[in-house]
Amino acid sequence: MPERMNRRLNATPIAATIILIAPVMIYYATFILYPIGATIVNSFYRMTPRAGQIIREFVGFQNFRALFSDKIFGIAVRNTLIWAVVGTSVEMVTALALAFIVFFKVPFHRFYRIAWFTPILITGVIVGVVFRWIFNYDWGLVNAFLRLIGLERLAVNWLGRPDLALGVVIFVHFWNTFGYSFILLLAGLSSVGQELIESAEIDGANRLQISRAILAPMLLPVTVTTMILAFMGKMRAFHVVWVLTNGGPMNQTETVATYVQKRAFNWSSLDLGYPSAIAVFWFVLVILGVTAINRWLQSRTENL
Amino acid sequence: MMTKRILTGLFMALVIAALLPAGGQQEADAAEEGPVTITWWSHWANEPSKRVVIEQIKDEYMAANPDVVIDLVWWDKEPLQQAWRTAMTAGEGAPDIVTDPAGDTMVQLEAGWFLPLGDDFPWDNYKPGAQDNAQYSGFDGYYKYNIGQSINMIFYNKEIFDEIGVDVPDDYTFTQDEWVDIIRRANAAGYAGSALAIGNRPYPALFPIWFSFFSLVGADEFYDYINGLQSWDTPEARQVLDWIAEMGDAGMWPNTFSTMTIDDFHVYWHTQRQAATLWIPSWYTGRAFKPESEGGQDPDWQFGMLRYPRMDGGVAEDRVIGGFESGYMISSATEHPEIARDILAFAAQPRYGALWEVATDIPSAIRYESSDVPADAPESPWGWYHDEINRVYGPLAMDVVELLAPPERSGDFTNATTSVLNEGLPLGLIDVDEAIERMNAAR
Numbered sequence: 001m002p003e004r005m006n007r008r009l010n011a012t013p014i015a016a017t018i019i020l021i022a023p024v025m026i027y028y029a030t031f032i033l034y035p036i037g038a039t040i041v042n043s044f045y046r047m048t049p050r051a052g053q054i055i056r057e058f059v060g061f062q063n064f065r066a067l068f069s070d071k072i073f074g075i076a077v078r079n080t081l082i083w084a085v086v087g088t089s090v091e092m093v094t095a096l097a098l099a100f101i102v103f104f105k106v107p108f109h110r111f112y113r114i115a116w117f118t119p120i121l122i123t124g125v126i127v128g129v130v131f132r133w134i135f136n137y138d139w140g141l142v143n144a145f146l147r148l149i150g151l152e153r154l155a156v157n158w159l160g161r162p163d164l165a166l167g168v169v170i171f172v173h174f175w176n177t178f179g180y181s182f183i184l185l186l187a188g189l190s191s192v193g194q195e196l197i198e199s200a201e202i203d204g205a206n207r208l209q210i211s212r213a214i215l216a217p218m219l220l221p222v223t224v225t226t227m228i229l230a231f232m233g234k235m236r237a238f239h240v241v242w243v244l245t246n247g248g249p250m251n252q253t254e255t256v257a258t259y260v261q262k263r264a265f266n267w268s269s270l271d272l273g274y275p276s277a278i279a280v281f282w283f284v285l286v287i288l289g290v291t292a293i294n295r296w297l298q299s300r301t302e303n304l
Numbered sequence: 305m306m307t308k309r310i311l312t313g314l315f316m317a318l319v320i321a322a323l324l325p326a327g328g329q330q331e332a333d334a335a336e337e338g339p340v341t342i343t344w345w346s347h348w349a350n351e352p353s354k355r356v357v358i359e360q361i362k363d364e365y366m367a368a369n370p371d372v373v374i375d376l377v378w379w380d381k382e383p384l385q386q387a388w389r390t391a392m393t394a395g396e397g398a399p400d401i402v403t404d405p406a407g408d409t410m411v412q413l414e415a416g417w418f419l420p421l422g423d424d425f426p427w428d429n430y431k432p433g434a435q436d437n438a439q440y441s442g443f444d445g446y447y448k449y450n451i452g453q454s455i456n457m458i459f460y461n462k463e464i465f466d467e468i469g470v471d472v473p474d475d476y477t478f479t480q481d482e483w484v485d486i487i488r489r490a491n492a493a494g495y496a497g498s499a500l501a502i503g504n505r506p507y508p509a510l511f512p513i514w515f516s517f518f519s520l521v522g523a524d525e526f527y528d529y530i531n532g533l534q535s536w537d538t539p540e541a542r543q544v545l546d547w548i549a550e551m552g553d554a555g556m557w558p559n560t561f562s563t564m565t566i567d568d569f570h571v572y573w574h575t576q577r578q579a580a581t582l583w584i585p586s587w588y589t590g591r592a593f594k595p596e597s598e599g600g601q602d603p604d605w606q607f608g609m610l611r612y613p614r615m616d617g618g619v620a621e622d623r624v625i626g627g628f629e630s631g632y633m634i635s636s637a638t639e640h641p642e643i644a645r646d647i648l649a650f651a652a653q654p655r656y657g658a659l660w661e662v663a664t665d666i667p668s669a670i671r672y673e674s675s676d677v678p679a680d681a682p683e684s685p686w687g688w689y690h691d692e693i694n695r696v697y698g699p700l701a702m703d704v705v706e707l708l709a710p711p712e713r714s715g716d717f718t719n720a721t722t723s724v725l726n727e728g729l730p731l732g733l734i735d736v737d738e739a740i741e742r743m744n745a746a747r
Contacts, residue, residue, distance in 0.1 A: 268715030
């Protein structure tokens with residue numbers, strides 16, 4: 001084959017590549033990169049609407065310094081970190097246990113697979129509305145059941161008690177999202193070679209031993225990814241808490257995401273610079289957190 | 305060659321895409337030659353009696369001005385305020401006329417979001433105080449169209465009072481200690497002291513605080529306190545907040561205090577009847593005086609009214625706080641300011657004041673004659689309600705004090721008022737010392 005024709009056949013189709021990825025890149029640049037960049041820039045300004053314009057005043061790191069004296073921000077950070085740690089831990093343990101149950105094909109395992117995955121299909125807003133009814137003090141399902149079985153003293157205002165509300169919100173969010181971790185872990189288990197399991201069974205290993213000695217180590221990379229995804233989801237939790245409690249009572253269920261929303265659109269101040277600083281600060285914190293978790297878990301994976 | 309064709313095609317596609325908005329713009333230009341559309345965003349979506357009045361204003365204005373089309377959009381209060389802020393911040397999609405933003409009015413006026421009502425607005429049609437209420441400190445002109453007045457009242461459930469053995473004195477007034485006793489007795493009988501709840505409003509728990517504060521110090525000092533012009537580290541402020549804390553401990557707030565919405569707590573009061581009292585302005589009727597099937601109360605269920613608590617050392621127990629309902633303001637984003645002004649001036653006619661009172665059972669801010677009352681107005685089942693107002697509050701002098709949107713209150717003080725007095729103190733999350741400290745820090 002002539003060399004020139006050979007070069008043409010082997011050349012990278014640059015133009016076609018550009019045309020094919022252009023729509024996605026334009027979308028990504030417009031709706032992802034530009035807002036992120038604008039938010040980062042805005043975080044160094046005080047932005048005040050005046051007479052139909054936005055007056056921008058450069059304030060340097062003043063917005064970031066103000067974060068450390070903002071009590072509500074401190075509460076939001078505390079709540080979000082509690083949520084991220086507790087929620088992720090509970091979700092991973094539960095999802096892993098359920099994935100093993102389905103993997104070992106217990107009776108009705110097909111039903112369990114569907115039932116445990118279904119909640120993730122419901123949007124957070126709908127879940128929030130429904131659980132708001134379920135936890136209603138006067139006529140909600142939970143309190144109605146407690147009263148029915150004679151445990152009226154346990155029928156409390158679940159979403160209105162400052163000491164209980166955060167736990168309830170974390171539970172509702174867990175119910176909505178654990179199916180995603182479950183299905184990822186189940187897929188990971190399904191990719192483990194059957195011959196390894198059969199060999200272990202021939203050697204007399206029971207299911208618990210197989211799970212601990214073979215499946216769990218093989219599943220570690222998927223577990224790492226799933227844990228990171230779960231952690232990131234908790235760090236930016238918004239829809240469920242916004243609908244259930246709106247961050248109340250008195251900020252006791254406030255998360256960083258809900259606080260940004262409030263500072264930007266509900267606060268008596270119209271400044272957009274400070275909420276931008278909150279968003280940027282949290283973005284950096286999440287990146288650092290995810291990187292740290294990833295490195296720690298990866299090091300454990302490499303030692304296998 | 306192939307690359308050149310592909311790039312040429314891409315370039316042509318971009319050119320066509322750039323031309324498309326120009327075609328759209330031509331259509332928009334053509335549309336502007338037709339009727340002018342005025343967008344009017346109003347809350348009161350869930351208050352049919354008020355909607356009737358505003359809808360009639362809209363219809364009659366359009367009938368009188370065929371070249372104007374009014375697009376009236378009904379909202380609940382919080383979504384409206386969020387949409388309004390978003391639209392004005394983005395510089396796009398804002399209405400021409402909008403419900404006033406209450407506690408955020410000063411901040412938004414500073415941002416230049418509103419236009420004055422203009423020199424031709426018929427203030428002579430209004431009762432005293434309405435024009436002052438439309439003005440804001442530091443801004444020339446008058447900005448807020450008012451249609452409803454308000455009286456701030458205390459309702460009590462007669463059956464519950466009988467059950468717990470409380471007799472209402474001839475002057476309808478209880479002392480601080482008597483109030484605590486009433487709340488304690490109601491709670492012991494299984495009722496909440498009040499039906500107030502803060503699920504979706506930043507102010508209901510403020511009403512007992514404000515009424516008692518006003519009763520203690522009088523209108524002028526009270527104004528300074530709620531506007532953050534006066535330190536809260538005073539014996540008077542401490543007396544009020546200590547008393548509120550004591551009332552809370554006695555069972556003032558319902559179990560669902562932090563989750564019941566404003567619509568919920570109306571039903572909790574008049575249909576579930578689980579509370580001894582309700583502290584509320586006269587806009588109560590907008591949600592309550594409608595068919596029971598729509599969440600209204602039974603017209604035959606007659607509650608009583610009380611005057612403000614007799615505070616120890618108080619100076620104003622023989623007075624009542626008056627004010628004005630939510631109103632409307634003209635957006636600075638409007639492209640038709642003169643038409644917007646004309647609409648609100650049209651809405652200030654006496655017949656609409658009469659219609660407002662007949663339809664809503666709320667006092668009108670607009671003066672009217674008996675001849676302005678609609679001839680086909682149905683007989684009202686709420687005569688007992690007006691009789692009770694006249695009996696209990698009629699003899700009292702009224703001071704107009706803006707409670708929900710104090711005109712000189714800063715944004716930080718607004719936030720503190722909500723979090724400290726509406727949430728923290730009633731929920732027992734902070735004590736009185738911390739409440740005073742936070743209120744002062746926000747001044």
